[in-house]
Amino acid sequence: MKVLQVLPELNSGGVERGTLELGAYLAEQGHDSLVLSGGGNLVSELETAGSRHITLPVGKKSLSTLFLVKEVRQLLESEKPDILHLRSRVPAWLLWLAWRKLPSDSRPKLVTTVHGFYSVSRWSEIMCRGERVICVSESIRDYVRSNYPNTSDEILRVVPRGVDPTAYPYGFEPSSEWRKQFESEFPETTGKRLITLPGRITRLKGHSDFIKIIKALSDDLSLHGLIVGGAHPRKKEYEAEIRQAVADAGLSKRITFTGNRSDLREVLAASSLVLSLTRQPESFGRTTLEALSLGVPVAGYALGGVKEQLDLLYAKGLLPPLDPESAIPIIRELLTDPPAVTRDNPFTLQRMLEGTLDVYSELVSTN
Template structure:
């Protein structure tokens, strides 16, 4: 097979799902001998990208300013070398589209990925102009086709995100050693009752208030539950954290819940827990927490909307609760804790499957 040059475009290489997927595809391209180039403003993941053997071109193509257009000439010259141009964000997609229009002769194939449920606008519509539009879930595909009825459904394809199961190995339940280590470090997470884990950054959209209400409901039912809100404690979120602390104190729950900083050891965090929560107030495009937790062997309870609802309906229907119904949430949590359900034995959403499907899509365009 002829060596391909694939150029991926995104605003920057900071932390996030878009950035992670970019590196994962770059790794797969390099592994099979293709040339992988990423165009962005750079960021803390740049060394990791370069360590894979991929190339990076620094252009601020995600800067929302008229000055961004000054990069069109350099970008056009770069894209002329490509077989595939893959835009992963709206402004970089516009930049790529404008640059490609100015090319003479044969043009590279243009691919976009709809990573999220973006606002509906002419600006967002650029993501529907790819020869192929990759959607990270059926939820995302349905959303974009609903709001952009002139888009050609035949160009849309679903390639879900995935994880490396080796990084999220199955852990016996209960993992008493992991829980004991955690209790030694944080007294609020001790006791003999179940540990609820809500991973997520410190924003109201992640549903921390709903998790606190759930904790209150379980304790009122006589269950010595504890709540670990992992990732909520972040710089710049002090006012929100104070609000959550006041909510805990008002309910008398301050000794049974912990607002913690993010961790780099999520598999161990899942292993120490008994039930993982995914309570985002806004529908999410995918639901990585769901597949990570299930891979470790922990049930997940979440609102049945967006990509999270889609995954739970397929993998653990008992964990899918009508959005914002606190009574059903508490009842389902009690049932799952009393009788842990059987979980999928095989992980259907793997990193390898995502990489192979994406590279196959590239190959199909080139054939």
């Protein structure tokens, strides 16, 4: 098969990483993998793994993007992909407009992936116009069913996101050199049990709840909180607000802001407990799954994809949604006597890749 994946750009992010993983797998399996995007710092990695990249500003949020319809249609006519896989709303509209102008007997098969709980609107409905619609979790399928009832249940396919267990092996321990370097950078963490809240610094990630939880646990001097992740330049004001809240709670020596890290695997593995306190359901929750894959206990609000993970892998970590007060005794128990995380993890990268290829094969076989 020749597969053309389309997304706004190739910089950081879960959609981008999934595109690279799928492109590498397609190339490895002998398929022709193409990616259309506005470019970015991951293009070289994509191409090194065997995919071809085509650069067009397909993700630009401007009416001028519509002028690309003719060029995109010509691209589809010249490349003749078997599968057109749309992963984001702006490029999905552009590619759909070009795709529908092709003769029906020469169009590629159309696949869309609903990656998140988008605002419900006609604008977002484009992600349900594929001939097959991939949902990244059962929660996302429920969201589509509830909000876009005109989407036939027959075309929905759940293909959960996954992580590579060889990249996040169960029982992994950071090296002594890494620990020494981390503790020299953050000496206040030396000898402490770490409670980690990973993710971008945005209001949705529940930093205020994290502060309340660490404050309630501050009688245990062995514990130290980590906020792992950076803030977008537009979110710097919120980051300053959270830093001030930490200071106002008297926790400046009990909570560390690490900023963005390229060694998140090691940070997660060094943690006694990883938290997910997102204020809205996440479509999946990759970071929590990475921690669980490592065998690190996770406690998270029972919402969305994180609830699905914990239901299967670590039910003791389920927390009442948006209720830090009720979460505190559960977290205390997990810190005192944590049950082991199961090794039987169905959310693997290989299953995700095979599941996506199965959707493609199913469509192509309908010719």
